[in-house]
Amino acid sequence: MLLDDRVSRLVHEVYEAAENPDAWQIVLQTVAELFEAPMVSLLEHRPTDGPDWVPYSVGLDPAFVSSYQKHYSKCNIYLEHALPILREGVVLPHQAYCEDAEILSSEYYNDFQRRLGLFHVTAGVVSVAQGRFLMLTINRSRYQRPFSPEELDKLEFLVPHVQRAWRIGKRVRDGGGAAVDPAILRKTFALTATEASFAALLATGHSTAQICVQLRIRISTARTHLRHLFQKTGTQRQPELVARLLKGCRADSQV
Missing domain, CATH: 1.10.10.10 (Winged helix-like DNA-binding domain superfamily/Winged helix DNA-binding domain)
Structure with missing residues (x-):
């Protein structure tokens, strides 16, 4: 995969975020621009000891973050279907594990995603620890095209850098x-x-x-x-x- 200037800049921003956690917002904004995505988040799925945690997001109003964490994380059809195949480092478009028709008939889509104008979801798994899954999630509307193989390649390239930066940041915070x-x-x-x-x-x-x-x-x-x-x-x-x-x-x- 040939790297364009935007991807190179994004990798630099990712490592800046390891030292300065506030810079994750800048990272997510760049991801949103690169993937033409109205909503991007770092989301930690906690299937056994929820609720889910959303430390950083772009394009998601704080009220919706709260609503997701309090209720909709419990009926997230994307994660329900993806959970058996989530592994650290993998990149999964929702088409790999869930039929569109099933999503469109779900409570999660009709009561939450549709209100946000979102449908297509691709996630890269950043870390798996103690039954928790930290993911970089990228969301598009139903009226946008699905994520292309080239875009999935870009995300696969990016995820290892996010993994390293997140781990470095955690070590810094733990040792700080x-x-x-x-x-x-x-x-x-x-x-x-x-x-x-x-x-x-x-x-x-x-x-x-x-x-x-x-x-x-x-x-x-x-x-x-x-x-x-x-x-x-x-x-x-x-x-x-x-x-x-x-x-x-x-x-x-x-x-």
């Missing part, structure tokens, strides 16, 4: 409240004392601007530290760097 010992980072990655202090703050969720204030350094110095950290950890993006630093700390603590 805990202290990171600069001495461990210095030993693990052969850092200087100043680089280790910078890396410890970065790993605990501080922005570059915040680190500059705390360490009383210039932004140009911060960029130099970042460049050295990328080289010494074998990473290229800041979210990957943070994940590598946190992993290095955990590995040392288990020795």
Whole structure:
């Protein structure tokens, strides 16, 4: 598959969201534009311990999010039919598991989807953990064309990046409240004392601007530290760097 500029930009935005969760809204807006979709969401399906969770969405009014989570997630015919075949990393258009006629006669479509003007649904499964399924869902109206094989290929390309970014973000959030010992980072990655202090703050969720204030350094110095950290950890993006630093700390603590 040849990547156009929009897909490349989208991948960059996905990794930005790993560091800044608010940027998931930007990611979803770009997905909506790329796939000509009036509604896109990150949705966690919780079949055994619901209700479902919709952390981010584009094209879905908050009142409808609330309505979905409180009631309509329990009668989502798409997920009822897809559940047996949901696996991490798969991309599924609804035509793969549910007949259009069955959808059109369902409570979910008539009382919820139709009010939103939605019908065609394609989902990429981002993660499966503890009986919960996090999915990137893309929705079109009944009067739009179904998703093409080329569009499904694009989503299949995108899903692994969303998986990595979501996992990196989770590690950052989980590790954000805990202290990171600069001495461990210095030993693990052969850092200087100043680089280790910078890396410890970065790993605990501080922005570059915040680190500059705390360490009383210039932004140009911060960029130099970042460049050295990328080289010494074998990473290229800041979210990957943070994940590598946190992993290095955990590995040392288990020795």
